[in-house]
Amino acid sequence: MEKYIDIIKNSYSGYWRYLKHEIISVNHWDNYFYGLIIISVLVWVLEIIFPWRKDQAIFRKDFWLDTFYMFFNFFLLNLIILIALSNTVAAFFNDILAKIGLSISSFQLFDVDDLPKVLGLFVFFIVSDFVQWNTHRLLHRVPFLWNFHKVHHSVKEMGFAAHLRYHWMEPVVYKSLLYIPIAIIGGFDAQDVAIVHFFNITIGHLNHANLGWDYGILKYVFNNPKMHIWHHAKALPKHVRYGVNFGLTLSIWDYIFKTDYIPHSGKDITLGFEGDENFPKQFLAQELYPLNLNDKKK
Template identity: 30%
Template sequence: MEGYKYQKRQVTLDKDREFRIGEGKISGYASIFLGALSLLAVLAYLFPSHLTTTELRQVYDAESLQKALKYGMYFSLFFGALTFYLKKYRRMGFAGIALTATAFLLGGYRVPVGPVEAERLSLGVDWLILAFLGSVIVFVSLEKLFPKYKNQVILRKEWGLDLFYFCFNHLAISAILIYANYHVSHFDWAVSAQVQALIGSVPIALQLVLVILCADFVLYWEHRIFHKIQCLWPVHAVHHSVQNMDWLAGSRSHFIQTFSERAMVMVPLYLLGVGEAVLNLYVAFAALQAVLIHCNVNLPFGPLKYIFVTPQFHHWHHSSEKPAIDTNYSAHTTLFDWLFNTMHFPREHWPAKYGTTGKFPQSYLGQTLYPITALLKKH
């Protein structure tokens, strides 16, 4: 917006939430998280039909992952014991040890692995564990190595709420896939064997580019509709209520939007009829990018930032500043925001403010019911 005066975001270091070496806080959180993940993993090994997803089981080797589980359990005990040595955060250390001890009592990393009878509906505990560990290792490391705001702590305000969203969205993956497959079945009439054969004949790289563009087109318009249709905005506003951007921020999403997005993006993938290799490449690309663009990172993307959606580009979408409102809808590339004149990308500036322009509930229940309460207030 011409004449708008951009300001720099000020982030004050929250010393009460900061991780400092030698205090025991790092050890306490490491123990309790590893203990909780270990217990979940053991339960998943005991009840794989009900706690793991059929699609993901085909990707990993359950026996090999038991070795990782072994180290995770022993590290949980180590970090828990370390809190007693440091004489701080011993309650967290005790909780981590208790969780790991329970996992050992249930069989630990020695639970037999055998054939799994597939259940149509199950909890994605395996998806949750792998996604959480991968995200922490990759994205938290990036945020510490290349931070945009150095004073923003890992345990920033509302991180617990967003962690709950993260867990819910990953545990519900099976239900999301069932709904998405049911949704795309209504588009059988649009499937063209000739078109799918033509697409299948081109190199995988070109198929991937086509999938990304088609998915981006659908996501762009779905995203824009959530912004522009008055009765849908309160659903999407939940995602915009995040006031500090990091790797967990993108997880905050109303379940209606979560199910809707997954179902809509499946339509172009279904109609294109691409092979499993291309589909897996797209899923990996989309999952990584979805987390990255919300991260508190300042990476030198160079010319790529004019082609792909990057953290700086998407952070402007989350800004509550006037020139950025209702802009940057794209999920993968900047193409459609450029084509439809909805791009706001001042190259040398980042947002100073995030979140919605009005007050918003701070609890999961309050945010889940917000679309209803917002509608009742208007009437």
């Protein structure tokens, strides 16, 4: 037990030092703090210059709530719980494997360090995106998980910052299900992973932005605003009652597994989910919503 307590304490102190360094230091290109700000501002400018819904305000409904979510989920959540929890669970999992004479390296198929850097990053990108696509489907199909995912689907007007409006439990689920698949293909250099991470953030911001783009023929490969808005549609046909267009960065999984759905332009469709008129509007109430047993039964 003392080992796990030390892991938690070291995780907090280590991440706090990292966060302070990210805010103070601006001389490295893979700075997540300023990288998020730059990507957000650029996509917001695109929204302003090329708005799809021209009557939507620049400071749309819940703009500031979503902006808070963006920084809370990307930085403060890691400080409060996520890094410590992830490190503790990883150590616990490794200890369980050790008791039966195994280690995480026992499952490793290959080490991406043995591959050319570009190929290694491509493998990491494809594997992680496919696992996250499946995880996203679970968030819609499992009632317990759907109650957490409702926070993201409570968005009523799409904009770039809606990308990172989600309940803190979501990254716990995503990271847990990603742990073994990523371990199987070996370790990655932090700076190399930053390239993939920034690319994913950019595509995610664009998906939620007030932009009417589909990237032409590339729509069959990359998720896009015209596709993703249907993922947030309040009304869907019964045959897709668990949702559609689950792609995060890539749309190709939806086309392969027949979960794609773009019946017409979704420019003015109503967003949300059934019963969202009763969903909390404030941050803390939204975070506590899944714990409300009465609401969960509705």
